[in-house]
Amino acid sequence: MTVLVLGDQLTRRAGPLVARPDERVLMIEARAFATRHAYHPHKRTLVASAMRHFRDALRDDGRDVAYHETETFGGGLDAHFDARPGDALVVMRPSSHGAADRLRDLVTARGGTLTVVENETFCCSPADFDDWHEGGTLRHEDFYRHMRRETGVLMDGDDPVGGEWNYDESNRETPPEDYEPPDVPTFDPDATTRAVQDDYADANAESWADPAPFGWPVTREGALAALDDFVARRLPDFGPYEDAMVAGEPTLDHALLSAPLNLGLLGPREVVDAAVEAYEARGDVPIESVEGFVRQVLGWREFVRHAYRVGMPDLADANRLDATRDLPPVYWDGDTDMACVAEAVAGVRRRGYAHHIQRLMVLSNFALLYGVDPHALNRWFHVAFVDGYHWVSTPNTVEMGQYAGDLFATKPYAASANYLDRMGDYCAGCAYDPDATTGADACPFNALYWDFLAENEDDLRSNHRMGLVYSHLDDKRDAGDLAAIRERAGEVRAAVSASDPSRTE
Structure with missing residues (x-):
C-alpha cells in the first residue's frame, strides 16, 4: 500500500502517514493544476515549495517518497502505476466537494484502488x-x-x-x-x-499581481x-x-x-x-x-x-439575490480613488493577503453593493489569496459575504461609509466624502448601499433584522431623495466597470 499525500495535507502528526509509518509515500505536483487559474504567484510558490520541503523532510526521516512533477495529476498517477501496477493507495479525505470521488475514478481507471480515510487536519470530525x-x-x-x-x-x-x-x-x-x-x-x-519560483516563472510573469518578495x-x-x-x-x-x-x-x-x-x-x-x-x-x-x-x-x-x-453542492450555485454583474477590474488592478478598496486590493496584489474585516466589509461588501455575481467573487477569492481554497472561500464569500445561499447567514453584511469610517481611518485620506451620498465627491459606498436596499427590497424588507434600515430607506423615498441616490449609484457602477479590464482572469 502507498500513502498518497495531497498538497494541503502536509502533516506528519496525523492521518495515514502516522498510522502507516513503514509504507511508501506518493506526492504529485501537477503544473496544470497550479496554472489553470490566475493564481497569485505567492500561492503557487507557497504550495509547491511546501510540498517539496515536505517531501525532503519525509526522506530525511527515512521514508520512501515518490514525488512526480508532471503536467497533470493523472500523469503523476500514470507514472506511479507504471512503476507499481495495481497498487493500493490510501489518502485523507480531500476538503473540496466531490474531490474524493474524482480521485477514486482516476485511480480506478489506472487499475489501482483507493481507500479514503478521515481528514484529521481539523478538530471536529x-x-x-x-x-x-x-x-x-x-x-x-x-x-x-x-x-x-x-x-x-x-x-x-x-x-x-x-x-x-x-x-x-x-x-x-x-x-x-x-x-x-x-x-x-x-x-x-x-x-x-x-x-x-524558476519553474513557474513563465506563468507568474503573466500575473495580474504585483508581488512583493516572497516571505511565507x-x-x-x-x-x-x-x-x-x-x-x-x-x-x-x-x-x-x-x-x-x-x-x-x-x-x-x-x-x-x-x-x-x-x-x-x-x-x-x-x-x-x-x-x-x-x-x-x-x-x-x-x-x-x-x-x-x-x-x-x-x-x-x-x-x-x-x-x-x-451546504454543497447547492452552495456552489446559490444566488439568492440574483446578482449577475461582472467582477469589476478594480479587484485585479486596484485602480480606484476609493482608499479602502485600493488599499485592500494592494495588499492582495502584494502578498495574497488581507485581514478578515478587509475581506468581509471592504472587498465582499463592495461586491455585494455593486451586485457582483457571487461566484465570480468566489473565484477571485480562491485565486487571489494564499489561504484560499474552495472549502474556505465558498461559505465565507458566497454565503456570508454575498448573502447568496440560505445556509447560516441571517442578513446581508451590507454597510455604507459610516461603518467603514467608524472601523478604520481610510476615509480621512480618501478622495471621497464619507458623509455625502450624491455628487461627484460622494463616497461610492453610500449610494450603492441605498441602491442595494432598493434593488433587493422584495427579498430583504421582510427580514426582521432589516427593519430599521428599510425605515431609513422609506425616509429617503418620502423626501424625494431616492431617485438621485440611485442615479448616483448607476454612475458609480458605470465608472467602475469602465476601468481598464485587461488585468482579469
Whole structure:
C-alpha cells in the first residue's frame, strides 16, 4: 500500500502517514493544476515549495517518497502505476466537494484502488458535527460553544473562562494614532523555494499581481516560528484591534497563520493551545485576545469547513439575490480613488493577503453593493489569496459575504461609509466624502448601499433584522431623495466597470 499525500495535507502528526509509518509515500505536483487559474504567484510558490520541503523532510526521516512533477495529476498517477501496477493507495479525505470521488475514478481507471480515510487536519470530525447539527439551524455561536465544551478550551468546569463566551464587543477598538504593530516575520526563499519560483516563472510573469518578495513559511519549522512570533509579540493586542482597519498597516496584529494551517503545516488545536498557554502563563494577554483567536480557529474555521460540507453542492450555485454583474477590474488592478478598496486590493496584489474585516466589509461588501455575481467573487477569492481554497472561500464569500445561499447567514453584511469610517481611518485620506451620498465627491459606498436596499427590497424588507434600515430607506423615498441616490449609484457602477479590464482572469 502507498500513502498518497495531497498538497494541503502536509502533516506528519496525523492521518495515514502516522498510522502507516513503514509504507511508501506518493506526492504529485501537477503544473496544470497550479496554472489553470490566475493564481497569485505567492500561492503557487507557497504550495509547491511546501510540498517539496515536505517531501525532503519525509526522506530525511527515512521514508520512501515518490514525488512526480508532471503536467497533470493523472500523469503523476500514470507514472506511479507504471512503476507499481495495481497498487493500493490510501489518502485523507480531500476538503473540496466531490474531490474524493474524482480521485477514486482516476485511480480506478489506472487499475489501482483507493481507500479514503478521515481528514484529521481539523478538530471536529464530520460525525461529531452531524451529531451536534442533527439537521437543525446552522448557527456559529452555538457550534462555537459546543466546541468549547467538547474540548475544554477556555473552560472553567461548565462555565467559560472570564464569565463570557464571546468578547466580540471588546474586539472593535481603534488603535491610537501613534500605534506601531510589531513587524510580521518573513522567511527568505531558500534553494528549494527559488527553484519553484524558476519553474513557474513563465506563468507568474503573466500575473495580474504585483508581488512583493516572497516571505511565507513553507516548512513545519517556519510555520512554528510564525506561530511563536504571533503568540509572543502580537497576541496581546490582537483582540482589541481585531476588527480595526488602519491605512498603511495591512496586518496589524493578525496571526497570518491561515496559510500554514490550510496546508497542514500547523494543526488547529496546537495553535489554539499555544495561545491559551500564553494567556494562562503571562499577564499581558487579555481574555478578549485569546478568546477572539480561539473563536476564529476553533469556532469559525471548523464551522465553515462543515457548513461547506453540509451546504454543497447547492452552495456552489446559490444566488439568492440574483446578482449577475461582472467582477469589476478594480479587484485585479486596484485602480480606484476609493482608499479602502485600493488599499485592500494592494495588499492582495502584494502578498495574497488581507485581514478578515478587509475581506468581509471592504472587498465582499463592495461586491455585494455593486451586485457582483457571487461566484465570480468566489473565484477571485480562491485565486487571489494564499489561504484560499474552495472549502474556505465558498461559505465565507458566497454565503456570508454575498448573502447568496440560505445556509447560516441571517442578513446581508451590507454597510455604507459610516461603518467603514467608524472601523478604520481610510476615509480621512480618501478622495471621497464619507458623509455625502450624491455628487461627484460622494463616497461610492453610500449610494450603492441605498441602491442595494432598493434593488433587493422584495427579498430583504421582510427580514426582521432589516427593519430599521428599510425605515431609513422609506425616509429617503418620502423626501424625494431616492431617485438621485440611485442615479448616483448607476454612475458609480458605470465608472467602475469602465476601468481598464485587461488585468482579469
